[in-house]
Ligand SMILES: Nc1nc2c(c(=O)[nH]1)N(C=O)[C@@H](CNc1ccc(C(=O)N[C@@H](CCC(=O)O)C(=O)O)cc1)CN2
Ligand SMILES: Nc1nc2c(ncn2[C@@H]2O[C@H](COP(=O)(O)OP(=O)(O)OP(=O)(O)O)[C@@H](O)[C@H]2O)c(=O)[nH]1
Ligand SMILES: [K+]
């Protein structure tokens with residue numbers, strides 16, 4: 453059984469030139485509305501079987517003008533993306549045809565969908581829960597294979613499943629508490645019940661902590677480890693970016709001050725998603741443009757999760773190099789001694805007194821050496837302290853992380869309440885709050901405003 457909604461329509465493919473563009477309709481009248489504008493030599497869409505696709509034309513019924521030659525899919529509820537009747541009109545790509553077809557269905561009874569409204573219906577009609585709906589958005593925005601994999605797992609429902617189990621556990625306990633209170637069999641029922649609550653609170657807390665421990669990894673999987681390539685001019689920063697990217701993205705010349713602006717690229721290094729940031733060589737300069745570039749480099753440095761600090765080992769360490777060591781002391785960093793193909797002039801022993809010796813990697817981008825060791829160092833940094841299991845459940849969504857933190861705090865209240873000898877019915881309130889907070893992750897307990905806000909972050913047509 454689906455809820456009653458108006459029929460909505462939107463363009464579900466990205467704007468711009470492409471072979472095909474899709475106008476999607478969903479709702480009770482989707483097929484009827486599509487039939488008003490669809491013309492073919494044979495049957496109407498209403499007469500076609502579900503989950504079939506048909507050739508024909510879209511015509512404006514008022515002017516009888518043909519708008520496009522199309523293929524139209526008919527999918528009847530409930531086995532559809534929204535669990536409502538869905539029609540997809542496959543038009544010629546480009547902006548004009550798709551737009552005109554959309555206008556035509558809007559003039560014939562459909563309403564323009566809001567951003568995320570198709571996915572919202574899938575949620576409201578019970579096909580997916582909230583964390584799965586959020587995964588749909590993550591999937592669209594995923595910038596790396598791993599981020600996509602995490603989103604797909606969440607779409608599969610593995611986070612939902614975990615949260616549901618925790619909620620069921622809590623509910624069981626709450627029910628037992630009720631029974632104990634209503635039908636005390638023993639004299640020490642208050643004590644027993646308190647014990648039950650504190651034990652369950654500790655168990656659930658451990659599970660929540662385990663999930664939260666994946667959060668920083670999850671954020672990185674989602675957004676990429678912000679990795680700034682820092683160094684004074686001409687040490688080979690842009691050469692390194694290009695090499696890792698396997699593309700001549702940044703301009704490389706032997707002129708100091710070549711890179712003026714920050715360049716960001718997403719890459720995967722041994723499965724670790726990086727947002728790699730090439731920056732302008734940092735130095736004092738009179739050139740206005742270069743100075744702005746240097747400012748941006750400093751900003752990129754302060755935002756970085758990881759710094760690749762590059763030196764030219766064919767020159768002695770300069771004052772500027774030392775200043776950069778100082779500036780990156782608080783960062784997670786890898787120190788790269790580049791240009792190993794040239795004679796060594798940099799005093800390694802001196803360097804090792806000011807940076808962690810194990811963070812040093814020797815490379816020559818010119819002769820393509822040492823970069824595998826650099827890649828391994830990056831991967832090791834990321835995977836330390838965790839299994840790196842591809843199928844682990846990660847929490848990466850800030851909303852989920854905040855709710856898990858609140859749920860953990862509620863459990864702490866349960867634990868300290870019991871320990872302080874508070875009456876069971878008061879402790880029970882905190883346990884119930886934890887249950888509610890977890891339910892907000894899956895959308896089992898969630899307010900309308902939040903839904904509107906969440907789904908409005910989606911793209912149009914999704
Ligand atoms: N043409 C087209 N391609 C698309 C989508 C779409 O909406 N249209 N999708 C949009 O994101 C994605 C596919 N996601 C989908 C997810 C669920 C169902 C669906 O019909 N689910 C039903 C029935 C499943 C079944 O037949 O077993 C269900 O779960 O009940 C369809 C698409 C990507 N490709
Ligand atoms: N010999 C040698 N030259 C290199 C190596 N890596 C880069 N270079 C050269 O060093 C020069 C500067 O390289 P870039 O990549 O532009 O240096 P950068 O650090 O981005 O410089 P700015 O953008 O000006 O700050 C170029 O001529 C590169 O070809 C290397 O490993 N060995
Ligand atoms: K340069």
Ligand SMILES: [Mg+2]
Nearest residue numbers: 689690710711
């Ligand atoms: Mg450069």
